[in-house]
Amino acid sequence: SQQGEEDPQALSIQEGENATMNCSYKTSINNLQWYRQNSGRGLVHLILIRSNEREKHSGRLRVTLDTSKKSSSLLITASRAADTASYFCATGSAGNEKLTFGTGTRLTIIP
Amino acid sequence: NAGVTQTPKFQVLKTGQSMTLQCAQDMNHNSMYWYRQDPGMGLRLIYYSASEGTTDKGEVPNGYNVSRLNKREFSLRLESAAPSQTSVYFCASSADRDTEAFFGQGTRLTVV
Numbered sequence: 001s002q003q004g005e006e007d008p009q010a011l012s013i014q015e016g017e018n019a020t021m022n023c024s025y026k027t028s029i030n031n032l033q034w035y036r037q038n039s040g041r042g043l044v045h046l047i048l049i050r051s052n053e054r055e056k057h058s059g060r061l062r063v064t065l066d067t068s069k070k071s072s073s074l075l076i077t078a079s080r081a082a083d084t085a086s087y088f089c090a091t092g093s094a095g096n097e098k099l100t101f102g103t104g105t106r107l108t109i110i111p
Numbered sequence: 112n113a114g115v116t117q118t119p120k121f122q123v124l125k126t127g128q129s130m131t132l133q134c135a136q137d138m139n140h141n142s143m144y145w146y147r148q149d150p151g152m153g154l155r156l157i158y159y160s161a162s163e164g165t166t167d168k169g170e171v172p173n174g175y176n177v178s179r180l181n182k183r184e185f186s187l188r189l190e191s192a193a194p195s196q197t198s199v200y201f202c203a204s205s206a207d208r209d210t211e212a213f214f215g216q217g218t219r220l221t222v223v
Contacts (some may be wrong), residue, residue: 030209041216045212045213
């Protein structure tokens with residue numbers, strides 16, 4: 001089974017609105033990362049948050065991490081059509097060198 | 112700056128045939144990974160290599176073998192392809208597990 005589960009599986013919003021997606025994971029982690037994938041392409045790194053951090057910002061992205069609940073959220077503010085993509089969380093687990101991905105959220109921005 | 116290069120980009124195999132997917136990175140990264148992506152399943156880790164000379168199984172290693180030929184190259188071999196191995200395969204590399212991973216553009220493999 002996969003380490004991470006994103007929620008919702010799919011999300012459609014109007015351009016300009018904020019988009020929030022969530023990730024839950026199962027085991028202790030060293031860090032959690034978020035990636036974006038445009039259709040049929042390779043993944044692109046967005047942001048990394050370490051296990052001792054609670055919140056991190058990068059441009060229009062805001063990531064939170066709650067290790068007690070084993071969950072993270074990604075907020076994209078003032079969405080744009082170009083944000084249409086799939087978003088994945090990935091975790092580096094304590095004790096090994098694996099980097100495992102969740103199932104993804106498909107985000108559609110409606111112009 | 113090529114980053115992570117995968118070859119081939121597309122491949123059609125007949126059941127039982129073998130092939131090797133090639134991956135090379137030019138960023139002097141220690142860690143390399145092979146994933147497969149099926150519709151609705153996200154990315155599943157097949158094998159990974161934390162450093163030159165070491166490889167470890169991921170979530171779905173059955174039917175695959177890997178070789179970390181040197182620090183730059185990490186190949187994935189299908190010895191006897193099966194239709195269940197039809198997927199998009201991604202190679203990735205990172206300095207280590209706790210840093211940003213860079214992905215290749217993927218190999219679309221169809222087994223008929």
